[in-house]
Each structure stands twice: as structure tokens, then as C-alpha cells.
Amino acid sequence: TTMLLNSASLPGGCCRHKTLLQLLGPLLSHSKLYSSYRRPGAEPEKKTLWQNADFSFKKGFDVLKTQLSLLKEETQNHLVGPEGRPLSQYLLEQTKVMWEFRSQEDLNKWVISSDVEIGGKSEVYLKLGRNNQGALLYGTLNTEVPRDGETKYSGYCSMRAKPRLGSFRRKKYYDWSNFNSLYLRVRGDGRPWMVNIYTDPYFSHQKDDLYNYFMFTRGGPYWEEIKIPFSKFFLSSRGRVQDSQHPIWLDKISTLGFTIGDKVDGPFQLEIDFIGLLNDRAHTEEFAYETYDKNTPV
Numbered sequence: 661t662t663m664l665l666n667s668a669s670l671p672g673g674c675c676r677h678k679t680l681l682q683l684l685g686p687l688l689s690h691s692k693l694y695s696s697y698r699r700p701g702a703e704p705e706k707k708t709l710w711q712n713a714d715f716s717f718k719k720g721f722d723v724l725k726t727q728l729s730l731l732k733e734e735t736q737n738h739l740v741g742p743e744g745r746p747l748s749q750y751l752l753e754q755t756k757v758m759w760e761f762r763s764q765e766d767l768n769k770w771v772i773s774s775d776v777e778i779g780g781k782s783e784v785y786l787k788l789g790r791n792n793q794g795a796l797l798y799g800t801l802n803t804e805v806p807r808d809g810e811t812k813y814s815g816y817c818s819m820r821a822k823p824r825l826g827s828f829r830r831k832k833y834y835d836w837s838n839f840n841s842l843y844l845r846v847r848g849d850g851r852p853w854m855v856n857i858y859t860d861p862y863f864s865h866q867k868d869d870l871y872n873y874f875m876f877t878r879g880g881p882y883w884e885e886i887k888i889p890f891s892k893f894f895l896s897s898r899g900r901v902q903d904s905q906h907p908i909w910l911d912k913i914s915t916l917g918f919t920i921g922d923k924v925d926g927p928f929q930l931e932i933d934f935i936g937l938l939n940d941r942a943h944t945e946e947f948a949y950e951t952y953d954k955n956t957p958v
Contacts, residue, residue, distance in 0.1 A: 727827045727828045728827070730826065730827035731827035731828070734826060734827055742835065743835075750838070751838065753838060753939070754938070754939045755843070755936060755937065755938055755939070756839070756936055756937045757934050757935075757936040758834070758916075758935050758936055758937060759821060759916075759934065759935040760933070760934040760935075761788065761789070761793075761794050761795035761932060761933070761934070762792055762793070763788075763792065764788065766795070767786060767787070767788065767795060769821055769822055770786065770795075770819055770820065770821050770822065771819070771820055771822060772784050772785070772786050772797070772817070772818065772819050772820075773817070773818050773820070774799070774816065774817040774818070775802075775814045775815060775816050775817075778806060778811055778814065779806030779808055779811060779814075780802060780804070780805075780806060780814040780815065780816075781802040781804055781814075782799065782800060782801050782802045782814075782815060782816065782817050783799045783800045783802075783817075784797070784798075784799035784817035784818075784819070785797075785798055785799055786819060789931050793933065794847075794931050794932055794933040794934075795931065795932045796929065796930075796931050797819050797918070797929065797930045797931075797932070798927070798928065798929035798930070799817050799927070799928060799929075800925075800926065800927050800928070801815055801816075801817060801920065801921075801922075801924065801925055801926060801927075801928055802814075802815060802925055803815030803923055803924075803925055815921055815923060815925070816919060816920065816921035817919070817920050817921075817928070818856075818917055818918065818919040818920070819917055819918050819919075820856070820858075820915060820916070820917030820918075821915045821916050821917065822915065823858075823914050823915045824915075831860070831914075833860055833911070833912045833913055833914055834913035834914075835910070835911045835913070836890075836910040836911070836913050836937055837910040837911045838939060839890075839910070839937040839938060839939045840889060840890055840891070840938070840939055840940055840943055841887050841888060841889045841890060841937070841938040841939070841940050841943060842855070842887070842888045842889075842890065842935070842936075842937065842938070843885070843886070843887050843935075843936045843937060843938040844875070844885070844886045844887075844888075844932065844934070844935050844936070845883055845884070845885050845886075845932075845933035845934055846875075846877060846883070846884060846886060846930060846931060846932050846933065847877070847881075847882070847883045847884065847930075847931040847933075848877025848878070848879060848884075848929070848930045848931070849877065849879050849928060849929050849930070850877055850878060850879030850880075851877060851920060851922055851924070851928050852874055852875065852876050852877070852920075852922055853874070853875045853876075853877065853918050853919065853920050853930065854872050854873070854874060854875070854918065854919040854920070854921070855872065855873050855874075855875050855888060855893075855916070855917075855918060856870050856871070856872055856916065856917045856918070856919060857870060857871040857872075857893060857908060857913060857916050858870050858871075858913070858914040858915045858916070858917070859871070859908060859909050859912050859913055859914055860909070860912035860914055866897075868897050868898050869895060869896070869897045869902075870895075870896060870897075871893035871894065871895055871896075871908050872893060872894060872896050873888055873892050873893045873894070875888065875918075877930065883931075883933065887938060887940070889940070889943050889945065889948075890907070890908050890910060891907065891943075891945045891946055891947050891948050892948050893908055894949055904951075905947075905949045905950070905951055906947070906951060907946065907947045916935065918930065
């Protein structure tokens with residue numbers, strides 16, 4: 661193997677190992693090839709970089725075996741019906757719980773972020789609630805703008821579910837076309853939140869598009885059940901509401917999240933018991949906002 665790698669040559673005087681690392685990276689285990697840093701005073705390595713590499717073909721075969729088993733399971737579920745259930749049961753379903761929080765494993769399906777990523781000072785944390793019933797999202801909002809000369813606004817915290825992945829790390833999407841409303845059981849502190857739904861972008865320039873709607877919590881010691889029809893969600897991109905609006909593609913849902921950014925400094929908290937879907941037959945609205953052609957025909 662070493663002779664093969666050393667004999668590899670690329671035109672233009674490029675470094676061989678930098679290009680081959682992109683191809684062989686998944687097979688490397690505990691390799692020092694990813695860093696050329698050497699502590700001051702330390703002697704240089706006498707061995708070549710490729711001699712220090714540890715190619716873990718066993719790890720590669722184990723990953724392949726795992727992904728093939730996932731592919732087999734997906735194929736079997738597809739033959740049974742949508743999401744591995746009979747078609748009759750799938751079509752008659754009226755309610756469905758998508759996320760509930762009863763263990764640390766349930767929390768690991770979510771990620772949190774704040775304006776610290778852009779130099780802000782807000783803090784956000786996520787943990788299980790009392791008696792392991794529900795998720796507690798809490799922290800402190802700080803609207804102080806970073807002194808970098810570029811950032812104009814700051815002060816947000818968010819929580820988002822991790823996107824689904826299929827076999828061989830393929831993107832998988834939720835199909836919510838049988839439902840028309842989002843159903844949540846939450847307990848907040850009276851502050852407003854933004855509910856965000858991410859869909860599969862058809863074009864690359866749509867990667868920042870998401871659908872939003874406001875969720876107002878009333879505060880106090882009591883839980884509240886909130887129903888938000890999907891027809892109420894409006895399209896935005898990079899924080900700006902778009903002129904051209906259209907309904908959500910419910911068969912291409914990527915993930916869902918919550919954001920707080922009401923420009924009020926101070927602590928916040930939101931408890932979430934579960935997040936589900938509801939097919940409300942009394943709700944017949946298709947889309948709550950005006951749709952029109954960008955180029956109106958003369």
C-alpha cells in the first residue's frame with residue numbers, strides 16, 4: 661500500500677497526500693495526516709506521512725455492513741406500505757406524535773444554537789424537565805451587538821430537530837400530507853416564539869427558505885395545547901418575508917425548530933411535552949395569504 665501511494669503522481673506539482681486524503685479519508689483511523697503542526701523544539705518525524713497512516717479497512721467494512729442492513733430494512737418497510745405500515749392504516753390516521761421528550765436519547769435528536777456563533781452573548785441550554793417529562797429549553801437573551809463593525813443585529817436562541825438520514829447517509833423527508841395542522845403541548849413564560857419548518861429546496865438558491873409562524877405562550881403554571889394550521893405558515897428567507905408566497909410542500913418536510921428573538925433582554929424558558937400532527941376536518945383553509953403572479957400578464 662505504501663508503494664502504491666508513494667508512486668501516485670498528479671500533474672501540476674500538487675501534493676499527493678492532500679488529494680488522496682479526500683478519497684481515502686473514511687478509511688483512516690487515528691491518523692496524523694490531518695495536521696502538520698509540530699511543537700517548538702520537537703524533532704521532525706523521520707517517517708513519511710503515509711507510513712504513519714493507519715488504514716482501517718475493518719472499520720470500513722463494518723460501516724458498509726450497517727448501511728446495507730439499513731437499506732434492507734427500508735426496502736422491507738417500503739414493500740409493506742408508507743413508513744412500514746399498511747396503506748389503509750396510513751390513510752385513516754388522524755393524529756400522530758412526531759417528537760416526545762422522555763429520555764436523554766430524545767434530547768439527542770435536537771440541536772441548540774444562539775448568536776454566540778456570530779459573536780453574540782446569548783446563552784441557551786436544553787435538558788429534561790421534572791420527572792423526565794418534557795424538554796426544558798432555557799437561557800438568557802442578550803441583544804448586545806458584537807463589536808466587529810459588520811453585525812447590525814443580535815439576540816436570538818433556537819432549537820432544531822436533526823434532519824433524518826437514510827441508508828448511506830441519504831436525506832430522508834417527512835411526509836405530512838395527510839395532516840393539516842401542527843399540534844403542540846407546551847408551557848412557556850409569556851414570551852413569543854417563532855415555529856420554523858424546513859423543507860427540501862428544489863433549487864440551490866432556496867436553501868435558506870423556511871416557513872414560519874408565531875407561537876404565543878401565556879405563561880403561568882399551566883400547560884397549554886396549541887394548534888397551528890399549516891396554511892398559516894408564511895415563507896421567509898434569511899429573516900425576510902418573501903413577496904411570493906405559496907403553501908408548504910408537506911411531502912418534503914426536512915425538520916422543525918423554534919426560535920426566540922423578541923429583542924427583550926433577560927431569561928427565558930419553554931417546556932415542550934410533545935410535538936405532533938393533527939388532521940382537523942373542520943379546517944378547510946388551503947392557504948391564508950394572497951398569491952399572485954410576479955409578472956402579471958397584460
